[in-house]
Amino acid sequence: MVYNCQSGHPGGSLGCTEFFVALYFHILKHNPSFTMDGKGEDLFFLSNGHISPVWYSTLARAGYFDIKELTTFRQLNSRLQGHPATHEHLPGIRIASGSLGQGLSVAIGAALAKKLNNDSQLVYVLMGDGEQQEGQVWEASMYAAHNKVDNLIASIDYNGQQIDGPVDQILSLKNLRAKWEAFGWIVVESNGNNLEELISTLEKAKSLAKNGKPVLNLMTTVMGNGVDFMMGSHKWHGVAPNEEECKKAMAQLEETIGDF
Secondary structure (H helix, E strand, C coil), X not given: CHHXXXXXXXXXXXXXXXXXXXXXXXXXCCCCCCCCCCCCCCEEEECCHHHHHHHHHHHHHCCCCCHHHHHHCCCCCCCCCCCCCCCCCCCCCCCCCCCCCCHHHHHHHHHHHHHHCCCXXXXXXXXXXXXXXXXXXXXXXXXXXXXXXXXXXXXXXXCCEECCEEHHHHHCCCCHHHHHHHCCCEEEEEECCCHHHHHHHHHHHHHHCCCCCCEEEEEECCCCCCCXXXXXXXXXXXXCCCHHHHHHHHHHHHHHHHHC
């Protein structure tokens, strides 16, 4: 998708593939006959909206729209914008995202709405690790803990890379688990590139929900996972591969399909 339009974010998308597979095919109670209010369903919000390629790919394969539409990614008049948007009414998308720091706040609002509506389902949100440098994230985290928003499960894609370089060099997050626990959250940790472990951890997070505290899944991943020349490098945060690189990447990824 990113190669075809020569624009987009392959690194984080590859790193979060297992997360989206786990979420949409094992964890979420969701309905591809999409409604915006999502009553009686689990809701998911993508805060780090630049990894839209993997989300669109997952939504299509989960039945939200025809897989053929993936070829329109980032094209003029496409519903599949570079960052998810709502004005084109793409099924599965409830907020425009990609302006970092905002997704957790939206998820908290949705979780509170479910409580008001006596809706027993959960709300999920995914954030990036560089996004943890945004002040709004910490305002929201305090609010959720203080108000016992315990029908909320957040995840952080902790790949250690952001657009300008390694996170530790740009603005170190130090002990992220200790910070979230200090802010009043229950924290579980997972290897975000191990599908079985990730499913198990998200199931554990569900079992810990509705216990007076919001839950955070601190998920360690590898940017560009599965493609040797992309792995662990911030340079592939938002760069499209050329033809030769795309062929090499696809060949490597096809070798791993049997693992799923």
